[in-house]
Amino acid sequence: MPEILEVEMFRRSASLVIGRTVKSVTATDRIVVPEPAAVRMLVGRRITDVTRRGKMMTIHAGPARDPLAIDVHFGMSGRIIVDGSSPIDELAYGASDDTKWIRFALRFASGEMLLSDPRRFARVQPSSAWAGLGPDAFEVGKREFIDRVGARRAPLKAVLLDQSVLAGLGNMLVDEILLRAGLDPRRLVNTVSPTELGNVHAVMRRVLPELARKGGSHAGRLSAELRFAGAACPVDAHPMDRCVVGGRTTIFCPRHQH
Ligand SMILES: [Zn+2]
Incomplete structure (x- = not known):
């Protein structure tokens, strides 16, 4: 599952398309792209920036007097592929680059940016839909x-x-x-x-x-490899415990975590 570090890698990769003008938008998957008409408004616009807040990436497009921002949330298995390459290879996700998993695509005069997502938990939508996020973990004071x-x-x-x-x-x-x-x-x-x-x-x-x-x-x-009860704590080698906190499987050391 893409966490903040993977999304930062996707953001850097997607930054390659800054300065390019969108020739076409493919947005046929109604689950991943619930508002295709709004996203197709990217056609004819120039990409001005690609930013990230938490696990959400935002594609910004001009012109300055009427800008458009589209958020990309990667869900469980979303990946960005720019001009044929991705910062995270498909094997790491147990997925492949099957074209049927391309849920969203921006094509330019030269090159393309694709969102591949076998499991369809990714979301691509106009930026206001993601209000309510706290400050980014990389930046919060x-x-x-x-x-x-x-x-x-x-x-x-x-x-x-x-x-x-x-x-x-x-x-x-x-x-x-x-x-x-x-x-x-x-x-x-x-x-x-x-x-x-x-x-x-x-x-x-x-x-x-x-x-x-x-x-x-x-x-x-x-x-x-250490995410199971009884695994040796990497700090003090004490057997670790497993429990559920906030609905998520949690591994911790009962000796040194208080
Ligand atoms: Zn420990």
């Missing part, structure tokens, strides 16, 4: 992080996964951050001190660029 997260009354992990509090963190990244911060994911966030939340922020700001360099959210210390 410490004070704002402590204020926003600390204001809730729910398990710490559930709050960190809530995209209206903070945009971008997914299941594996939250487990990785809490493992490194030494905090129990089940703890009610109103019992977590501002100092501890400040430490979570500091860990998050280190982990995101580190895993981006290493290639994605699977590259953490709590790797996919």
Whole structure:
């Protein structure tokens, strides 16, 4: 599943089309593109920027007096393919580049940008549809992080996964951050001190660029191979526990996460 790091890779890849003018739009899948007429308004417009907030990527098009922005949410299995290549290869997703999975396409005089999505949880729609996202996890400052997260009354992990509090963190990244911060994911966030939340922020700001360099959210210390009860904690080798927090499978170490 694309998390913030993978979406940042897609954003960089999609940035290759900045400056190109859209010749045609393919938007035939009504689930992935629920408002095709609005998205087809891209035809004839020049792409001016591609931005990201959390796990959502936005394609901006001119002209300046009448701009149009389209959001792309990648769902479970969405991938961007620009001019025939993708920053994340299909094998990593257990998918292939079968053309029947292309749900959305922008074609230019030279080249194309495709959205491939076997499972159809991706969404492409006009930008206002995504109001209500919190600040981006790569960019949020410490004070704002402590204020926003600390204001809730729910398990710490559930709050960190809530995209209206903070945009971008997914299941594996939250487990990785809490493992490194030494905090129990089940703890009610109103019992977590501002100092501890400040430490979570500091860990998050280190982990995101580190895993981006290493290639994605699977590259953490709590790797996919360790995501089972009884696996040795990568910090202290104590057997880890498995539970469900915020509806998501959670792996944590009962010895060093409090
Ligand atoms: Zn441990």
